[in-house]
Amino acid sequence: MLELKSIDLKKVKTETLTIPVCEDKDIHDDKIISSLIIRAKKLKEFKGGQGEEVIFYSPSGVKVSRVIFIGLGKLEKLNTESLRAFAGKAVKKCIKMNLAEVLIACPSAKKIKMEMPLPFEAIIEGACLGNYLFDKYKDEKKHSLLKKISFLIKPDETEEYGKLLKQTATICEGTIFARDLVNTPSNDKKPEQFTKLIAEAAEKENLKVKVFDEKELKKNKFEALLAVAAGSESKPRMIVLEYNPKGAKKTVALVGKGVTFDSGGINLKPTTGLDGMKCDMSGAAAVAATLITISKLKLKVRVVGVIPVVENMPSGNASRPGDIVKSYSGKTVEILNTDAEGRLILIDAISYAVKKYKPGVLIDIATLTGACVIALGEKISGIFSSDDELAQTIIKSGEKTHELCWHMPLPDDYKEDLKSDFADIKNIGSSRWGGAITAALFLSEFVGDTKWAHIDIAGPSYIRKGNAYCGVGGTGVGVRLFCDLLEKL
Ligand code: BES
Ligand code: MN
């Protein structure tokens, strides 16, 4: 439970209070908090530097059982992301200490030179996203989530920001739903199961849900998608979610890669890190969670989500390098590498979305290439779009949510690289170089003149080392980005 509070710490009993502290400036309006900080800074080990922490137990003058001070460093370096990280750290620390609730002191927007509600929103996000554990598969649950997170703000702010608190929490719930899907092991999210998890959650939020099973996929000739699924015992699916608010004119289509496990197929991947390929449905998770979330938020834009779901496995039935398939669009594709499977399922989903919905904008999101991780590392997604304005809008949303994106090039002449000797196009470039670009160019051949962008999240979708507001595993990247973006579109 989340709540806004404006209380007198001298009078009201509080279990745990956390205070963000800057090294060089007092960033609070509350006199009691400022005096607590002065006392903390008298300690040799705490000056408010980045990473410093200290706890006071039952300090005199206030009715607080413990005060956790968290250092933020210098004021000039402070930004919304450091506030997000502060709140995430505070919550995670309380979880580790087996506490049940926390009261987070919010700094004065004026003193940190930010405009409300930005700093407050960031603190709510950090707190909500930090309050997450994935321990479903552990018999012994060592910790539990905080039952209550309160935010200490000024009396006149409690009414103003109630709605923001709710909205922000709803969006974070979406991120957490996506994380849960990514963290679920592949043996428990085979295409049929994964589809059910999404369809049930979507129906609860009154989205229109249509699921293509294998029979319908065959009947409708989604042959590129079927070629990827051929090697698996688990039958493929395609989920179509529609959010249809009254009065909306424009349609935005979101397409998300849903490979529940990517072994590489006959082009089997090497052993190292193969377990991480359970994250290969992160795009699908982001799209599903976004639709569910915007339905809760009642956004005014019509959005359809198209989610192809397959497992990529080697077997006697698997597609072989050299196979040629006719995609849903009618174009033939030579599969020269069965590990370049994401683009094969995406082109069928994209072609379907374009044909059926004629969207004003289409954005696909996918853990598409290792090459993108080489180019941008694990914290930045690649944006590919011939529409500069759309790319910039996405990048702006990335800055706002700190789901960072970088505009990558889509040079026309690299398309040469995708020419096949035997089919209309081949599914990999002739060399390894620029692999994220050739993958995006491959997709671009199937969007027609639809305004389109592709987001490669292979890096940011999954982390091996937890950070301030996300544990090891799925990050749920894309949900906050899309929610911010859709509000603008
Ligand atoms: N799912 C992978 C991409 C990936 C890599 C996701 C690292 C997450 C982390 C994708 O299907 C893949 O295998 N891509 C190949 C393409 C190549 C065969 C052209 C790659 O990047 O090596
Ligand atoms: Mn692959």
Ligand code: ZN
């Ligand atoms: Zn893949």
